[in-house]
Amino acid sequence: MVDDVKVIAEVPSFTVTLMVRRYDPEVSEEVKWVDYEVTVYGTDRVLDALHKIKWEIDGSLTFRRSCAHGVCGSDAMRINGRNRLACKTLIKDLDITQPIYVEPIKGLAVEKDLVVNMEPFYKAYRDINPFLIANDKPEKERLQSPEDRARFDDTTKCILCAACTTSCPVFWTDGQYFGPAAIVNAHRFIFDSRDEGAEVRLDILNDKEGVWRCRTTFNCTEACPRGIQVTKAIAEVKQAILKGRP
Amino acid sequence: MSIVIETPNSPRTRSQANLEKYGWVFMRISGPFLIVLIFVHLISNLVVPDGGIKAIDFAFVAGKWAAPFWQWWDLAMLWLALIHGTNGMRTVVNDYTEKEGVRKTLVFSLWGVCSALILLGTLVIFTFDPCPAGAAAELLPSFCPAVQ
Numbered sequence: 001m002v003d004d005v006k007v008i009a010e011v012p013s014f015t016v017t018l019m020v021r022r023y024d025p026e027v028s029e030e031v032k033w034v035d036y037e038v039t040v041y042g043t044d045r046v047l048d049a050l051h052k053i054k055w056e057i058d059g060s061l062t063f064r065r066s067c068a069h070g071v072c073g074s075d076a077m078r079i080n081g082r083n084r085l086a087c088k089t090l091i092k093d094l095d096i097t098q099p100i101y102v103e104p105i106k107g108l109a110v111e112k113d114l115v116v117n118m119e120p121f122y123k124a125y126r127d128i129n130p131f132l133i134a135n136d137k138p139e140k141e142r143l144q145s146p147e148d149r150a151r152f153d154d155t156t157k158c159i160l161c162a163a164c165t166t167s168c169p170v171f172w173t174d175g176q177y178f179g180p181a182a183i184v185n186a187h188r189f190i191f192d193s194r195d196e197g198a199e200v201r202l203d204i205l206n207d208k209e210g211v212w213r214c215r216t217t218f219n220c221t222e223a224c225p226r227g228i229q230v231t232k233a234i235a236e237v238k239q240a241i242l243k244g245r246p
Numbered sequence: 247m248s249i250v251i252e253t254p255n256s257p258r259t260r261s262q263a264n265l266e267k268y269g270w271v272f273m274r275i276s277g278p279f280l281i282v283l284i285f286v287h288l289i290s291n292l293v294v295p296d297g298g299i300k301a302i303d304f305a306f307v308a309g310k311w312a313a314p315f316w317q318w319w320d321l322a323m324l325w326l327a328l329i330h331g332t333n334g335m336r337t338v339v340n341d342y343t344e345k346e347g348v349r350k351t352l353v354f355s356l357w358g359v360c361s362a363l364i365l366l367g368t369l370v371i372f373t374f375d376p377c378p379a380g381a382a383a384e385l386l387p388s389f390c391p392a393v394q
């Protein structure tokens with residue numbers, strides 16, 4: 001009998017060093033990099049390592065996360081200099097011979113450790129009217145062809161993680177810029193055949209701090225954990241403003 | 247009976263009308279023009295004449311500007327390059343200055359320098375005379391009738 005039982009090999013583990021940018025205004029105004037050594041497995045993500053630190057080493061480490069599966073958009077952070085979701089970044093995919101640098105996303109005020117104040121980001125999102133604008137009474141389904149739906153499919157995937165906006169060098173120095181995420185979400189409605197508010201949104205984004213601030217750096221496209229073609233969406237909105245309609 | 251559904255939040259207060267859209271379009275139109283203008287300029291000055299780059303001298307420039315075609319060519323290049331370049335610099339200034347006063351001063355000086363250069367350049371292109379009447383002979387190039 002015993003022979004039949006397959007011995008499951010031990011899952012290999014390895015040690016990595018995480019350098020976390022810590023800031024706690026209640027303790028000190030000073031920002032410091034703190035290194036933590038953790039033992040992780042090949043299936044572990046940066047989020048798991050952060051959990052390990054918080055649960056086993058230092059309970060004061062603060063970061064946002066909710067779903068832990070790339071859906072809620074809470075845990076965008078700068079990992080080794082790139083904006084990513086901690087819950088979608090496998091540690092084994094990073095260079096583990098070096099310490100892994102984890103810091104908050106840039107361009108928004110840090111509140112504590114990896115937590116930033118997202119309000120300016122949400123403000124820009126609210127400003128583009130992120131809801132269906134239609135004047136008829138909603139008494140029956142608003143039908144749409146698969147082609148019309150496909151037109152804005154890419155931009156429906158946004159989870160508002162702010163990885164794109166906080167990777168944008170224009171946003172870093174000019175907090176007034178609407179930022180890629182707001183434009184992506186405007187795109188989602190501007191190109192929706194059921195929506196009637198395109199003109200309003202195009203007008204809003206023709207602002208001094210609107211789409212023309214975009215320098216086509218492509219940082220946003222590279223940062224988006226949902227693989228949204230952010231820069232392309234911005235370009236399409238620019239074209240729509242030039243034409244005066246989607 | 248039809249119901250008008252109100253928008254659930256108040257409209258954003260807009261900052262005043264702006265020229266950013268036209269600036270953006272200008273950059274994209276002047277860019278390709280400049281590529282043609284500048285490369286034809288480089289080729290006609292440096293590659294086509296016998297002796298290449300060494301052939302450029304006062305007489306060469308004077309000869310070119312005797313032709314209205316090159317006058318207008320150079321004028322287009324001057325205006326487009328300066329406005330294109332200044333607008334690009336303005337963009338960089340807008341992106342990277344933090345104090346409003348500094349930003350305004352820099353943008354103002356940029357356009358000041360740009361207009362001065364455009365004005366001077368335009369003046370030179372159209373009033374250029376290699377052999378001004380009444381000038382001392384030793385100051386004139388050898389091809390002027392007063393020298394010969």
Ligand code: SF4
Nearest residue numbers: 158159161162164224
């Ligand atoms: S576009 Fe991508 S990177 Fe930007 S907020 Fe949405 S999901 Fe995040």
Ligand code: FES
Nearest residue numbers: 068070072073087
């Ligand atoms: S925790 Fe929800 S996206 Fe990472």
